[in-house]
Amino acid sequence: MTATKTVLITGTSSGIGLATAIAAAQAGWRAVATMRDTAKSGPLLKAAEAAGVRDLVEVRVLDVTDPASVETCLAQVVADHGRLDAVVNNAGAGHVGTIEEETIEDVRAVMEVNFFGVVQVTRAAMPLLRASGGRLLAVTSVGGVVGQPFNEAYCAAKFAVEGFMESLAPVAATVGVKVSVVEPGAVASEFVANVGFDPTAEPAPGPYAPAFAAYLSHALGAFGAAQTIEQAAVPIIEVLTAEHPAFRVQTSDAARAFTGVKLADQDGSAVQAFTAPWVK
Template identity: 50%
Template sequence: MSDTAIITGTSSGMGLYAAISLAKRGLNVVATLRDTGRADRLRDAAQEAGVELDVRALDVTDHAAAAQLVADVIKDYGRIDVLINNAGQGCVATAEQLSMEQIQAQLDVNYLAPVNLTKLVLPGMRDRGRGRILTITSVGGVVGQPFADAYCGAKFAVEGFMQSLHVVAATFGVHVGVIEPAAVASEFVNNVERPADAGAYTPLLDAYLSRTAGAFANAQSPQSAGEMIADAAASADTSFRRQSSEAATAFVSVSLADLDGGRVQEFTAPWIG
Protein backbone atom coordinates (compact mmCIF):
# COMPACT_ATOMS: atom_id res chain seq x y z
CA MET A 1 0.00 0.00 0.00
CA SER A 2 1.37 3.39 -0.97
CA ASP A 3 2.21 5.93 1.71
CA THR A 4 -0.16 8.85 2.13
CA ALA A 5 0.99 12.45 2.49
CA ILE A 6 -0.83 15.65 3.39
CA ILE A 7 0.75 18.89 2.22
CA THR A 8 -0.67 22.35 2.86
CA GLY A 9 -0.34 25.50 0.78
CA THR A 10 -0.23 23.94 -2.69
CA SER A 11 -1.89 26.60 -4.87
CA SER A 12 1.47 27.78 -6.20
CA GLY A 13 5.21 27.89 -5.59
CA MET A 14 7.21 25.23 -3.85
CA GLY A 15 4.11 23.69 -2.26
CA LEU A 16 2.70 22.97 -5.71
CA TYR A 17 5.95 21.42 -6.93
CA ALA A 18 6.46 19.44 -3.72
CA ALA A 19 3.01 17.90 -4.16
CA ILE A 20 3.80 16.95 -7.76
CA SER A 21 7.18 15.52 -6.82
CA LEU A 22 5.72 13.43 -3.99
CA ALA A 23 3.07 12.04 -6.35
CA LYS A 24 5.81 11.13 -8.85
CA ARG A 25 7.37 9.05 -6.10
CA GLY A 26 4.17 7.01 -5.85
CA LEU A 27 2.64 8.54 -2.72
CA ASN A 28 -1.05 9.26 -2.32
CA VAL A 29 -0.87 13.04 -2.07
CA VAL A 30 -3.63 15.05 -0.41
CA ALA A 31 -2.84 18.57 -1.63
CA THR A 32 -4.65 21.24 0.35
CA LEU A 33 -5.25 24.91 -0.31
CA ARG A 34 -7.54 27.47 1.22
CA ASP A 35 -9.61 28.04 -1.93
CA THR A 36 -10.05 25.16 -4.36
CA GLY A 37 -11.24 27.75 -6.88
CA ARG A 38 -7.54 28.60 -7.20
CA ALA A 39 -6.51 25.00 -7.90
CA ASP A 40 -6.38 25.22 -11.70
CA ARG A 41 -2.61 25.72 -11.78
CA LEU A 42 -2.09 22.76 -9.44
CA ARG A 43 -4.38 20.50 -11.44
CA ASP A 44 -2.79 21.56 -14.74
CA ALA A 45 0.69 20.84 -13.36
CA ALA A 46 -0.43 17.42 -12.14
CA GLN A 47 -1.92 16.59 -15.52
CA GLU A 48 1.24 17.70 -17.31
CA ALA A 49 3.35 15.57 -14.96
CA GLY A 50 1.06 12.57 -15.43
CA VAL A 51 0.20 12.20 -11.76
CA GLU A 52 -2.97 12.30 -9.70
CA LEU A 53 -3.53 14.51 -6.68
CA ASP A 54 -6.34 14.48 -4.15
CA VAL A 55 -7.06 18.22 -3.97
CA ARG A 56 -8.98 19.36 -0.89
CA ALA A 57 -9.88 22.68 0.68
CA LEU A 58 -8.31 23.62 4.00
CA ASP A 59 -7.94 26.91 5.80
CA VAL A 60 -5.08 25.90 8.07
CA THR A 61 -6.16 28.43 10.71
CA ASP A 62 -9.50 26.62 11.12
CA HIS A 63 -8.53 23.95 13.63
CA ALA A 64 -11.89 22.17 13.47
CA ALA A 65 -11.62 21.94 9.67
CA ALA A 66 -8.09 20.56 10.03
CA ALA A 67 -9.33 17.89 12.42
CA GLN A 68 -12.06 16.94 9.97
CA LEU A 69 -9.58 16.77 7.10
CA VAL A 70 -7.26 14.45 9.01
CA ALA A 71 -10.18 12.23 9.98
CA ASP A 72 -11.40 12.10 6.38
CA VAL A 73 -7.96 11.25 5.01
CA ILE A 74 -7.55 8.43 7.53
CA LYS A 75 -11.01 7.15 6.61
CA ASP A 76 -10.20 7.25 2.87
CA TYR A 77 -6.59 6.01 2.93
CA GLY A 78 -6.25 4.16 6.22
CA ARG A 79 -3.38 6.24 7.59
CA ILE A 80 -1.21 9.33 7.20
CA ASP A 81 2.50 8.67 6.75
CA VAL A 82 3.79 12.15 5.87
CA LEU A 83 2.70 15.63 6.89
CA ILE A 84 4.27 18.65 5.23
CA ASN A 85 3.31 21.95 6.85
CA ASN A 86 3.99 24.31 3.96
CA ALA A 87 1.28 26.98 4.13
CA GLY A 88 2.62 30.33 5.33
CA GLN A 89 2.19 34.07 5.09
CA GLY A 90 4.63 36.98 5.28
CA CYS A 91 4.35 40.36 6.95
CA VAL A 92 6.63 43.39 6.49
CA ALA A 93 6.40 45.92 9.32
CA THR A 94 8.23 46.82 12.49
CA ALA A 95 6.78 46.48 15.98
CA GLU A 96 4.96 49.77 16.45
CA GLN A 97 3.38 49.54 12.99
CA LEU A 98 1.83 46.18 13.82
CA SER A 99 -1.56 45.73 15.42
CA MET A 100 -1.99 42.85 17.82
CA GLU A 101 -4.44 41.40 15.30
CA GLN A 102 -1.68 41.31 12.68
CA ILE A 103 0.70 39.66 15.11
CA GLN A 104 -1.96 37.10 16.03
CA ALA A 105 -2.59 36.40 12.34
CA GLN A 106 1.10 35.61 11.84
CA LEU A 107 1.01 33.23 14.80
CA ASP A 108 -2.20 31.63 13.53
CA VAL A 109 -0.81 30.78 10.09
CA ASN A 110 2.90 30.26 10.69
CA TYR A 111 2.91 28.72 14.19
CA LEU A 112 -0.43 27.50 15.52
CA ALA A 113 -1.60 25.91 12.25
CA PRO A 114 1.40 23.56 11.87
CA VAL A 115 1.31 22.83 15.60
CA ASN A 116 -2.34 21.81 15.34
CA LEU A 117 -1.86 19.59 12.30
CA THR A 118 1.17 17.99 13.91
CA LYS A 119 -0.86 17.17 17.02
CA LEU A 120 -3.60 15.67 14.85
CA VAL A 121 -1.38 13.26 12.91
CA LEU A 122 0.95 12.27 15.76
CA PRO A 123 -1.23 9.67 17.50
CA GLY A 124 -1.59 7.49 14.41
CA MET A 125 2.08 7.78 13.50
CA ARG A 126 3.11 6.96 17.06
CA ASP A 127 0.83 3.93 17.19
CA ARG A 128 2.30 2.59 13.92
CA GLY A 129 5.88 3.41 14.91
CA ARG A 130 6.63 5.41 11.78
CA GLY A 131 5.95 8.76 10.17
CA ARG A 132 7.54 11.96 8.89
CA ILE A 133 6.50 15.52 9.79
CA LEU A 134 8.24 18.35 7.96
CA THR A 135 7.51 22.03 8.53
CA ILE A 136 8.65 24.56 5.97
CA THR A 137 9.92 27.43 8.06
CA SER A 138 12.34 29.95 6.57
CA VAL A 139 15.81 31.36 7.04
CA GLY A 140 13.66 33.85 8.97
CA GLY A 141 13.16 31.11 11.55
CA VAL A 142 16.86 31.32 12.37
CA VAL A 143 17.90 34.90 11.55
CA GLY A 144 15.75 37.74 12.88
CA GLN A 145 15.47 40.34 10.12
CA PRO A 146 14.50 44.03 9.92
CA PHE A 147 10.79 44.68 9.36
CA ALA A 148 10.01 40.98 9.88
CA ASP A 149 9.25 41.18 13.59
CA ALA A 150 5.98 39.26 13.56
CA TYR A 151 6.95 36.87 10.76
CA CYS A 152 10.32 35.91 12.23
CA GLY A 153 8.78 35.69 15.69
CA ALA A 154 6.26 33.12 14.46
CA LYS A 155 8.88 31.18 12.50
CA PHE A 156 11.26 31.12 15.48
CA ALA A 157 8.35 29.81 17.57
CA VAL A 158 7.50 26.95 15.24
CA GLU A 159 11.16 25.94 14.96
CA GLY A 160 11.41 25.83 18.76
CA PHE A 161 8.26 23.73 19.00
CA MET A 162 9.41 21.26 16.37
CA GLN A 163 12.96 21.01 17.72
CA SER A 164 11.60 20.25 21.19
CA LEU A 165 9.27 17.60 19.77
CA HIS A 166 11.95 16.09 17.52
CA VAL A 167 13.80 13.97 20.08
CA VAL A 168 10.63 12.74 21.84
CA ALA A 169 8.81 11.77 18.64
CA ALA A 170 11.91 9.98 17.35
CA THR A 171 11.69 7.47 20.20
CA PHE A 172 8.43 6.29 18.58
CA GLY A 173 9.81 6.21 15.03
CA VAL A 174 8.26 9.55 14.05
CA HIS A 175 10.76 11.91 12.47
CA VAL A 176 10.14 15.63 12.86
CA GLY A 177 12.14 18.24 10.96
CA VAL A 178 12.19 21.70 9.45
CA ILE A 179 13.22 22.97 6.04
CA GLU A 180 14.54 26.52 5.80
CA PRO A 181 14.29 28.14 2.36
CA ALA A 182 15.82 31.49 1.55
CA ALA A 183 14.19 33.56 -1.21
CA VAL A 184 12.09 31.38 -3.51
CA ALA A 185 10.56 32.77 -6.70
CA SER A 186 6.84 32.48 -5.95
CA GLU A 187 3.71 34.44 -5.13
CA PHE A 188 4.73 34.53 -1.46
CA VAL A 189 6.30 37.97 -1.81
CA ASN A 190 3.14 39.32 -3.49
CA ASN A 191 1.05 38.14 -0.54
CA VAL A 192 3.20 39.85 2.08
CA GLU A 193 1.35 42.41 4.18
CA ARG A 194 2.95 45.89 4.27
CA PRO A 195 2.17 49.13 6.13
CA ALA A 196 0.32 51.75 4.07
CA ASP A 197 2.36 54.55 5.65
CA ALA A 198 5.74 53.76 7.19
CA GLY A 199 6.11 57.24 8.70
CA ALA A 200 9.50 57.77 10.34
CA TYR A 201 10.57 54.32 9.17
CA THR A 202 10.11 55.12 5.46
CA PRO A 203 13.80 55.43 4.47
CA LEU A 204 14.71 52.29 6.40
CA LEU A 205 11.81 50.34 4.93
CA ASP A 206 12.60 51.56 1.41
CA ALA A 207 16.18 50.35 1.81
CA TYR A 208 15.00 47.00 3.12
CA LEU A 209 12.49 46.52 0.31
CA SER A 210 15.14 47.40 -2.26
CA ARG A 211 17.48 44.81 -0.79
CA THR A 212 14.68 42.23 -0.65
CA ALA A 213 13.73 42.85 -4.30
CA GLY A 214 17.32 42.05 -5.23
CA ALA A 215 17.25 38.84 -3.23
CA PHE A 216 14.06 37.66 -4.92
CA ALA A 217 15.44 38.59 -8.33
CA ASN A 218 18.06 35.90 -7.73
CA ALA A 219 15.76 33.51 -5.92
CA GLN A 220 15.73 29.73 -5.92
CA SER A 221 13.21 28.30 -8.35
CA PRO A 222 10.03 26.88 -6.80
CA GLN A 223 10.62 23.64 -8.74
CA SER A 224 14.01 23.19 -7.09
CA ALA A 225 12.66 23.97 -3.62
CA GLY A 226 9.66 21.69 -4.10
CA GLU A 227 11.78 18.76 -5.23
CA MET A 228 14.08 19.29 -2.26
CA ILE A 229 11.07 19.09 0.09
CA ALA A 230 9.95 15.83 -1.51
CA ASP A 231 13.49 14.46 -1.29
CA ALA A 232 13.56 15.26 2.42
CA ALA A 233 10.22 13.54 2.98
CA ALA A 234 11.54 10.36 1.37
CA SER A 235 15.08 10.46 2.74
CA ALA A 236 16.49 8.01 5.27
CA ASP A 237 18.34 11.00 6.77
CA THR A 238 16.42 12.07 9.87
CA SER A 239 18.33 15.29 10.59
CA PHE A 240 16.15 17.93 12.22
CA ARG A 241 17.25 20.96 10.19
CA ARG A 242 17.77 21.28 6.44
CA GLN A 243 18.10 24.25 4.11
CA SER A 244 16.66 24.24 0.61
CA SER A 245 19.75 25.72 -1.09
CA GLU A 246 23.39 26.62 -0.58
CA ALA A 247 22.34 30.26 -0.23
CA ALA A 248 19.99 29.33 2.60
CA THR A 249 22.72 27.34 4.34
CA ALA A 250 25.10 30.29 4.18
CA PHE A 251 22.36 32.58 5.49
CA VAL A 252 21.40 30.56 8.57
CA SER A 253 25.02 29.82 9.46
CA VAL A 254 25.39 33.47 10.44
CA SER A 255 23.00 32.94 13.34
CA LEU A 256 23.65 29.33 14.28
CA ALA A 257 27.26 30.21 15.23
CA ASP A 258 26.39 33.61 16.75
CA LEU A 259 26.76 33.27 20.52
CA ASP A 260 26.35 36.96 21.44
CA GLY A 261 24.15 38.22 18.56
CA GLY A 262 26.86 40.39 17.06
CA ARG A 263 27.18 38.51 13.78
CA VAL A 264 23.49 38.82 12.99
CA GLN A 265 23.55 42.53 13.81
CA GLU A 266 26.51 43.11 11.47
CA PHE A 267 24.81 40.98 8.81
CA THR A 268 21.42 42.71 8.77
CA ALA A 269 22.22 46.32 9.69
CA PRO A 270 23.33 47.26 6.13
CA TRP A 271 19.94 46.16 4.80
CA ILE A 272 18.26 49.29 6.18
CA GLY A 273 20.79 51.97 5.36
Protein backbone atom coordinates in the same frame (compact mmCIF):
# COMPACT_ATOMS: atom_id res chain seq x y z
CA MET B 1 8.35 3.78 -2.47
CA THR B 2 4.85 2.77 -3.47
CA ALA B 3 1.64 4.67 -3.97
CA THR B 4 0.29 3.13 -0.77
CA LYS B 5 2.17 5.77 1.23
CA THR B 6 0.19 8.94 1.79
CA VAL B 7 1.54 12.42 2.52
CA LEU B 8 -0.64 15.38 3.48
CA ILE B 9 0.72 18.75 2.41
CA THR B 10 -0.78 22.05 3.54
CA GLY B 11 -0.88 25.25 1.49
CA THR B 12 -0.71 23.73 -2.00
CA SER B 13 -2.62 26.23 -4.12
CA SER B 14 0.65 27.85 -5.20
CA GLY B 15 4.36 28.14 -4.53
CA ILE B 16 6.42 25.56 -2.67
CA GLY B 17 3.35 23.64 -1.55
CA LEU B 18 2.19 23.13 -5.13
CA ALA B 19 5.65 22.06 -6.28
CA THR B 20 6.02 19.71 -3.31
CA ALA B 21 2.71 17.99 -4.05
CA ILE B 22 3.78 17.36 -7.65
CA ALA B 23 7.26 16.19 -6.65
CA ALA B 24 5.88 13.87 -3.97
CA ALA B 25 3.53 12.27 -6.49
CA GLN B 26 6.40 11.88 -8.95
CA ALA B 27 8.31 10.09 -6.17
CA GLY B 28 5.44 7.63 -5.80
CA TRP B 29 3.51 9.09 -2.87
CA ARG B 30 -0.20 9.66 -2.81
CA ALA B 31 -0.20 13.45 -2.31
CA VAL B 32 -3.15 14.83 -0.37
CA ALA B 33 -2.88 18.46 -1.41
CA THR B 34 -4.79 20.72 0.96
CA MET B 35 -5.81 24.36 0.77
CA ARG B 36 -8.38 26.68 2.30
CA ASP B 37 -10.18 27.31 -0.97
CA THR B 38 -10.29 24.41 -3.40
CA ALA B 39 -11.54 26.78 -6.10
CA LYS B 40 -7.85 27.77 -6.35
CA SER B 41 -6.76 24.22 -7.20
CA GLY B 42 -6.61 24.84 -10.96
CA PRO B 43 -2.84 25.50 -11.23
CA LEU B 44 -2.05 22.45 -9.08
CA LEU B 45 -4.26 20.11 -11.08
CA LYS B 46 -2.92 21.47 -14.37
CA ALA B 47 0.64 20.86 -13.15
CA ALA B 48 -0.29 17.34 -12.03
CA GLU B 49 -1.73 16.58 -15.46
CA ALA B 50 1.38 17.92 -17.17
CA ALA B 51 3.61 15.80 -14.90
CA GLY B 52 1.55 12.68 -15.52
CA VAL B 53 0.67 12.24 -11.84
CA ARG B 54 -2.93 13.42 -11.71
CA ASP B 55 -4.02 10.04 -10.32
CA LEU B 56 -1.73 10.49 -7.30
CA VAL B 57 -2.77 14.05 -6.42
CA GLU B 58 -6.03 14.65 -4.57
CA VAL B 59 -7.24 18.05 -3.42
CA ARG B 60 -8.94 18.49 -0.05
CA VAL B 61 -10.15 21.43 2.01
CA LEU B 62 -8.05 22.25 5.07
CA ASP B 63 -7.83 25.57 6.88
CA VAL B 64 -4.93 25.32 9.33
CA THR B 65 -6.47 28.05 11.51
CA ASP B 66 -9.70 26.09 11.99
CA PRO B 67 -9.40 23.08 14.36
CA ALA B 68 -12.60 21.52 13.03
CA SER B 69 -11.32 21.75 9.46
CA VAL B 70 -8.06 20.07 10.46
CA GLU B 71 -9.79 17.24 12.31
CA THR B 72 -12.29 16.66 9.52
CA CYS B 73 -9.65 16.54 6.81
CA LEU B 74 -7.42 14.08 8.67
CA ALA B 75 -10.37 11.85 9.54
CA GLN B 76 -11.39 11.75 5.88
CA VAL B 77 -7.87 10.86 4.76
CA VAL B 78 -7.72 7.93 7.18
CA ALA B 79 -11.23 6.81 6.26
CA ASP B 80 -10.33 6.77 2.57
CA HIS B 81 -6.75 5.48 2.72
CA GLY B 82 -6.46 3.72 6.04
CA ARG B 83 -3.32 5.55 7.16
CA LEU B 84 -1.23 8.69 7.01
CA ASP B 85 2.52 8.32 6.49
CA ALA B 86 3.74 11.91 6.43
CA VAL B 87 2.73 15.53 6.91
CA VAL B 88 4.39 18.56 5.34
CA ASN B 89 3.34 21.70 7.22
CA ASN B 90 3.81 24.27 4.47
CA ALA B 91 0.84 26.66 4.74
CA GLY B 92 1.80 30.15 5.81
CA ALA B 93 1.52 33.82 4.99
CA GLY B 94 4.11 36.54 4.63
CA HIS B 95 4.00 39.78 6.55
CA VAL B 96 6.11 42.93 6.45
CA GLY B 97 5.93 45.71 9.01
CA THR B 98 7.38 47.07 12.24
CA ILE B 99 5.67 46.91 15.57
CA GLU B 100 5.22 50.64 16.21
CA GLU B 101 3.22 50.94 13.02
CA GLU B 102 0.91 47.94 13.37
CA THR B 103 -1.50 46.50 15.88
CA ILE B 104 -1.25 43.57 18.24
CA GLU B 105 -4.09 42.04 16.24
CA ASP B 106 -1.86 42.16 13.14
CA VAL B 107 0.83 40.23 14.98
CA ARG B 108 -1.64 37.71 16.40
CA ALA B 109 -2.94 37.02 12.89
CA VAL B 110 0.58 36.27 11.66
CA MET B 111 1.18 33.91 14.57
CA GLU B 112 -2.18 32.21 14.03
CA VAL B 113 -1.51 31.05 10.49
CA ASN B 114 2.26 30.58 10.60
CA PHE B 115 2.68 29.06 14.08
CA PHE B 116 -0.59 27.87 15.57
CA GLY B 117 -1.60 26.40 12.22
CA VAL B 118 1.47 24.15 12.37
CA VAL B 119 0.69 23.27 15.99
CA GLN B 120 -2.92 22.35 15.23
CA VAL B 121 -2.08 20.14 12.24
CA THR B 122 0.77 18.50 14.14
CA ARG B 123 -1.34 17.79 17.21
CA ALA B 124 -4.06 16.16 15.12
CA ALA B 125 -1.61 14.19 12.96
CA MET B 126 0.70 12.77 15.63
CA PRO B 127 -1.48 9.76 16.56
CA LEU B 128 -1.69 8.82 12.88
CA LEU B 129 2.05 9.27 12.35
CA ARG B 130 2.76 7.20 15.47
CA ALA B 131 0.68 4.41 13.97
CA SER B 132 2.57 4.49 10.67
CA GLY B 133 6.05 5.31 11.96
CA GLY B 134 5.80 8.37 9.78
CA ARG B 135 7.43 11.69 9.01
CA LEU B 136 6.58 15.20 10.19
CA LEU B 137 8.05 18.14 8.28
CA ALA B 138 7.63 21.88 8.56
CA VAL B 139 8.64 24.28 5.83
CA THR B 140 9.94 27.20 7.84
CA SER B 141 12.30 29.83 6.39
CA VAL B 142 15.74 31.25 6.77
CA GLY B 143 13.63 33.80 8.66
CA GLY B 144 13.10 31.10 11.28
CA VAL B 145 16.81 31.30 12.06
CA VAL B 146 17.88 34.86 11.25
CA GLY B 147 15.72 37.76 12.46
CA GLN B 148 15.28 40.27 9.66
CA PRO B 149 14.32 43.96 9.62
CA PHE B 150 10.61 44.68 9.10
CA ASN B 151 9.87 40.98 9.53
CA GLU B 152 9.38 41.00 13.30
CA ALA B 153 6.05 39.18 13.44
CA TYR B 154 6.85 36.80 10.58
CA CYS B 155 10.26 35.85 11.95
CA ALA B 156 8.80 35.50 15.45
CA ALA B 157 6.28 32.98 14.09
CA LYS B 158 8.91 31.06 12.15
CA PHE B 159 11.30 31.10 15.15
CA ALA B 160 8.41 29.65 17.15
CA VAL B 161 7.88 26.87 14.61
CA GLU B 162 11.58 26.01 14.70
CA GLY B 163 11.58 25.92 18.49
CA PHE B 164 8.42 23.83 18.55
CA MET B 165 9.73 21.31 16.04
CA GLU B 166 13.23 21.15 17.51
CA SER B 167 11.75 20.45 20.93
CA LEU B 168 9.28 17.90 19.58
CA ALA B 169 11.83 15.99 17.49
CA PRO B 170 13.46 13.91 20.26
CA VAL B 171 10.10 13.21 21.87
CA ALA B 172 8.51 12.14 18.57
CA ALA B 173 11.53 9.92 17.84
CA THR B 174 10.73 7.84 20.93
CA VAL B 175 7.46 6.78 19.26
CA GLY B 176 8.92 6.28 15.79
CA VAL B 177 8.15 9.62 14.15
CA LYS B 178 10.96 11.48 12.38
CA VAL B 179 10.76 15.29 12.56
CA SER B 180 12.54 17.82 10.31
CA VAL B 181 12.40 21.48 9.32
CA VAL B 182 13.20 22.70 5.82
CA GLU B 183 14.41 26.28 5.46
CA PRO B 184 13.99 27.98 2.08
CA GLY B 185 15.66 31.26 1.29
CA ALA B 186 14.35 33.52 -1.46
CA VAL B 187 11.97 31.55 -3.67
CA ALA B 188 10.26 32.85 -6.80
CA SER B 189 6.62 32.31 -5.95
CA GLU B 190 3.42 34.19 -5.16
CA PHE B 191 4.60 34.54 -1.56
CA VAL B 192 6.03 38.03 -2.10
CA ALA B 193 2.88 39.19 -3.89
CA ASN B 194 0.81 37.91 -0.97
CA VAL B 195 2.70 39.89 1.67
CA GLY B 196 0.26 42.72 1.24
CA PHE B 197 2.12 45.73 -0.09
CA ASP B 198 3.10 47.09 -3.48
CA PRO B 199 6.91 47.02 -3.79
CA THR B 200 6.78 49.70 -6.49
CA ALA B 201 4.89 52.17 -4.28
CA GLU B 202 6.56 54.90 -2.29
CA PRO B 203 6.94 53.97 1.41
CA ALA B 204 4.41 55.66 3.65
CA PRO B 205 5.86 58.71 5.37
CA GLY B 206 7.02 58.22 8.93
CA PRO B 207 10.10 57.75 11.10
CA TYR B 208 10.89 54.36 9.55
CA ALA B 209 10.40 55.34 5.89
CA PRO B 210 14.14 55.65 5.02
CA ALA B 211 14.96 52.35 6.69
CA PHE B 212 12.05 50.62 4.98
CA ALA B 213 13.08 51.96 1.57
CA ALA B 214 16.58 50.56 2.13
CA TYR B 215 15.20 47.22 3.29
CA LEU B 216 12.84 46.99 0.33
CA SER B 217 15.68 47.61 -2.10
CA HIS B 218 17.68 44.82 -0.46
CA ALA B 219 14.74 42.39 -0.42
CA LEU B 220 13.82 42.95 -4.06
CA GLY B 221 17.43 42.29 -5.00
CA ALA B 222 17.41 39.03 -3.06
CA PHE B 223 14.24 37.81 -4.72
CA GLY B 224 15.68 38.76 -8.09
CA ALA B 225 18.11 35.84 -7.60
CA ALA B 226 15.55 33.48 -6.08
CA GLN B 227 15.44 29.74 -6.67
CA THR B 228 12.40 28.24 -8.34
CA ILE B 229 9.63 26.48 -6.43
CA GLU B 230 10.65 23.23 -8.10
CA GLN B 231 14.22 23.63 -6.84
CA ALA B 232 12.94 24.37 -3.33
CA ALA B 233 10.78 21.24 -3.38
CA VAL B 234 13.68 18.88 -4.11
CA PRO B 235 15.17 18.93 -0.58
CA ILE B 236 11.69 18.49 0.91
CA ILE B 237 11.24 15.22 -0.99
CA GLU B 238 14.77 14.15 -0.04
CA VAL B 239 13.91 14.65 3.64
CA LEU B 240 10.60 12.88 3.15
CA THR B 241 12.27 9.80 1.70
CA ALA B 242 15.68 9.67 3.46
CA GLU B 243 16.22 6.76 5.83
CA HIS B 244 17.87 9.05 8.37
CA PRO B 245 16.84 12.64 7.57
CA ALA B 246 18.59 15.57 9.19
CA PHE B 247 16.56 17.71 11.53
CA ARG B 248 17.46 20.99 9.80
CA VAL B 249 17.81 21.26 6.02
CA GLN B 250 18.23 24.33 3.82
CA THR B 251 17.00 24.40 0.23
CA SER B 252 20.00 26.09 -1.39
CA ASP B 253 23.63 27.06 -0.91
CA ALA B 254 22.48 30.65 -0.37
CA ALA B 255 20.13 29.53 2.41
CA ARG B 256 22.92 27.48 4.01
CA ALA B 257 25.25 30.47 3.99
CA PHE B 258 22.52 32.74 5.35
CA THR B 259 21.51 30.51 8.26
CA GLY B 260 25.13 29.64 8.95
CA VAL B 261 25.70 33.22 10.08
CA LYS B 262 23.32 32.68 12.98
CA LEU B 263 23.93 29.05 13.78
CA ALA B 264 27.60 29.82 14.47
CA ASP B 265 26.79 33.10 16.22
CA GLN B 266 26.75 32.43 19.96
CA ASP B 267 26.40 36.02 21.15
CA GLY B 268 24.25 37.39 18.31
CA SER B 269 26.78 39.98 17.14
CA ALA B 270 27.33 38.40 13.73
CA VAL B 271 23.64 38.51 12.87
CA GLN B 272 23.37 42.14 13.96
CA ALA B 273 26.41 43.09 11.88
CA PHE B 274 24.98 41.12 8.96
CA THR B 275 21.53 42.71 8.91
CA ALA B 276 22.28 46.28 10.05
CA PRO B 277 23.45 47.39 6.57
CA TRP B 278 20.06 46.37 5.16
CA VAL B 279 18.48 49.43 6.74
CA LYS B 280 21.17 52.05 6.19
